[in-house]
Amino acid sequence: MLSLALVSGSQAAKGRHAIETVFNVRSFGAKGDGRHDDWQAFQKTWLAVCHHPGKAKMLVPTGVFLLGPVIFQGPCLSRFPIVVQIQGTMLAQSDLSLFVGQEWILFENINGLIVIGGGTLDGQGSAVWKYSDCNANSNCQQMPVGMRFYKVDNGIVRKLSSVNSKGFHLSINNCNNMKLRNIRLIAPADSPNTDGIHIANSNMVLIERSEIGTGDDCIGMIEGAKNVNINNVRCGPGHGISIGSLGKFPDEEDVTGITVNNCTFTATDNGVRIKTIPGCPPSKASGISFTNIVMNGVKNPIIIDQEYNPRGKKQSKPSMVKISDVTFKNIQGTSISQEAINMVCSKAAPCQNIHFENVNLRFTPILGGFKMLDATSTCTNAVGNSFAGIQIPPIACH
Known part of the structure; x- marks a missing residue:
């Protein structure tokens, strides 16, 4: 000693x-x-x-x-x-x-x-940073x-x-x-x-x-993240608060019990996001809550992306990560892209029990002089969803 x-x-x-x-x-x-x-x-x-x-x-x-x-x-x-x-x-x-x-x-x-x-x-x-090429090079x-x-x-x-x-x-x-x-x-x-x-x-x-x-990502959570509580965080610039990418590795532990509350996103690429890799082994992401969120000029405020493929590697098989019991509640603000909500779930493991309550997202283009358009949404391969209160933009899942 x-x-x-x-x-x-x-x-x-x-x-x-x-x-x-x-x-x-x-x-x-x-x-x-x-x-x-x-x-x-x-x-x-x-x-x-x-x-x-x-x-x-x-x-x-x-x-x-x-x-x-x-x-x-x-x-x-x-x-x-x-x-x-x-x-x-x-x-x-x-x-x-x-x-x-x-x-x-x-x-x-x-x-x-x-x-x-x-x-x-x-x-x-x-x-x-000039030596970092991970966005293009998987090795x-x-x-x-x-x-x-x-x-x-x-x-x-x-x-x-x-x-x-x-x-x-x-x-x-x-x-x-x-x-x-x-x-x-x-x-x-x-x-x-x-x-x-x-x-x-x-x-x-x-x-x-x-x-x-x-x-x-301001905060990123991957395999085995459990009982994570994120409260009163200001995010921006960056890619938002993300769960994933999930499915990168074999035998991944499930993600569960994630709470994101009272957070503000300003000029971020994404707001709240869940992303999984196509062609991955089975796992689960469940018990997730995004509440009391403010979006200020965010490019993609709400995303579930089960076809996330950052390096363009071709995958013929869908994601097998099961996403369920997710709540988006009291989320408001502005999106700089017209598609403010984008939910692309897996056809092999559809999203289940996604709840939207009091969501109010308006489309505000970056450049002036454009006719104001309503925000839109995309929702595929999601079942058992529920809605309450304000819903802007409206969501129709298929």
Whole structure:
């Protein structure tokens, strides 16, 4: 174990009211000048924090800390949650050859973690986005995730800012009981695959009071996402809040219990979307609710697309993902495309029990001088649907 002589703060006391010991990365050799790579100092600090038996905080003070890939790995000794406070800027190395893994910052195998922002994660993505060709190349190398949580249980992330991530800003994978509040994730609208938050194989995830504007999905949920609650999120630019793509992999876990409430979409490519891949093995997406949503100049406000095929690969077989029990309630605003609602379900596994209530979407073309037209809808291969309240545009499924 590293000596605690370098640690600032008091020794933790026993009991519920234990004093927190602060481990400052500068005390372990971090320069914070934006020129020297501080990853080794960060690793040493984490080892001291993780091996400390009492309350412990890893402090990243003001400054600019240049970092290559860094792994914060558990399990840790303390029965208290580990706190990581980021007051300064963590600046990612721009050299892609340094990133042999899938992420820049990785928290792994930890029970009890609190990440507090105030500072910023700067992924320096603009230096490498030109090398990202995943939209055209199925064998591409994914850009590193900014911060990944893998097998983290009982985690809290709040007041964290991330700008210009190389790939996804945040990834939540194989986690349980994660709460994200007051998050700000920003990248240009044309930055490739810079999803804000990506969730897979995780249960009980809360995201609220956050701002996300990127070049891809503001929030994306794929296989095994369960009991995800998204509330009061401002999305734009980006591709909206998406479930999918589903069906990419064999033996995918079902997606269930997704709630998106009180969210605003501004100038996004999509609003709320469920997308599945043709020719995929069977799985399910059910128990999904989109409520109290405002669309401001959104290209495709409501989409269920079971023929999603981003790279144009021909598929003769339909999607086998069964979509059911989906609610669209209290959704209003403007669409910049005339087709405001587009539901293309699978002929092999038709959508079932889709409920629309108080949906009011108006078509507003981007360019002036056009005669105003009513918004339209498309709905195929959907059965057992129900409607209540206002329905603009009207939906007729077949």
